[in-house]
Amino acid sequence: MQSLPFLVSLGVAVGVVPAAVRGLRRQGFVRQNYRGAEVAFPGGIGIVASALVALIPLALIDELGDSNVFTSNTGLVVTYVFAVALLGLLDDLVGSGREDQPRGWRGHARATLSGGFSTGALKAAGCLGAALFVLSGRGASAGEYLLSVALLVLATNFFNLLDLRPGRSIKALILLGAGLTIGASDVHPLWTVGLFAGPALVLLPLDLRERAMLGDTGSNVLGAVAGVWMVLALSTLGQAIALGVIAIATVYGEFRSLSELIERAPILRQLDSLGRA
Numbered sequence: 001m002q003s004l005p006f007l008v009s010l011g012v013a014v015g016v017v018p019a020a021v022r023g024l025r026r027q028g029f030v031r032q033n034y035r036g037a038e039v040a041f042p043g044g045i046g047i048v049a050s051a052l053v054a055l056i057p058l059a060l061i062d063e064l065g066d067s068n069v070f071t072s073n074t075g076l077v078v079t080y081v082f083a084v085a086l087l088g089l090l091d092d093l094v095g096s097g098r099e100d101q102p103r104g105w106r107g108h109a110r111a112t113l114s115g116g117f118s119t120g121a122l123k124a125a126g127c128l129g130a131a132l133f134v135l136s137g138r139g140a141s142a143g144e145y146l147l148s149v150a151l152l153v154l155a156t157n158f159f160n161l162l163d164l165r166p167g168r169s170i171k172a173l174i175l176l177g178a179g180l181t182i183g184a185s186d187v188h189p190l191w192t193v194g195l196f197a198g199p200a201l202v203l204l205p206l207d208l209r210e211r212a213m214l215g216d217t218g219s220n221v222l223g224a225v226a227g228v229w230m231v232l233a234l235s236t237l238g239q240a241i242a243l244g245v246i247a248i249a250t251v252y253g254e255f256r257s258l259s260e261l262i263e264r265a266p267i268l269r270q271l272d273s274l275g276r277a
Helices: 004-026 045-064 074-095 104-113 119-134 142-162 168-184 188-208 215-233 236-255 258-264 266-273
Strands: 030-032 038-040
Touching (some): 004 038, 004 045, 004 188, 045 074, 045 215, 074 119, 074 142, 074 188, 074 215, 119 215, 142 168, 142 215, 142 236, 168 188, 168 215, 168 266, 188 215, 215 236, 236 258, 258 266
Antiparallel strands (some): 030 038
């Protein structure tokens, strides 16, 4: 029964995600992508909307059907992902697209220290607060707690850095999830994040074909899912290694182009372009 959130949200998303994308375009919510094409934006709201709708039958089955539909960590996932989605949507609607919008952690830090308003800095602080809250009270030591919080926050941000080409962030989540599931031989964490993983799969072809752009709403949701997935699936050592890799990649992305790095690596380039229009 714990696979039900994934299956139900996947089915709901088949109807909700394309409708949301069409609605965004019809209402004029579009943004130019890296090629200058106008794309529905932020398409990531389709993931969140599908998850919310899917909770209607799932919660009823869990409560009235006397079935364990949700895992013990579902509340943690839902709380953090919805918080991140709200912060990402704020950034999409208020912060992104402006010519004077600061870029990267350094840009947001400079804007904040100079007395300006940065939705990116607000999002970072909000993600930290949400991560500190959802990971508290789990019986971990202080070091383990802070390690998990750091991994969750950095992963949330890193998927935003990745989202510079169609389909890249969702494919990265799929590869990460496959690695975590196969490596740990445990599907339990997958079912825990399944409420959001299902809709992400439905959005992938629309993202690849440049019908929808994730925006910060979608890319940060994917990062939140990835971060929670790693926290639930990895040992303390595994989390430390993952944190180090993401931290290095984040610093690299601050000073150099991740897209150029991917283009220079043949395997990464092929994976990155797979399925793209």
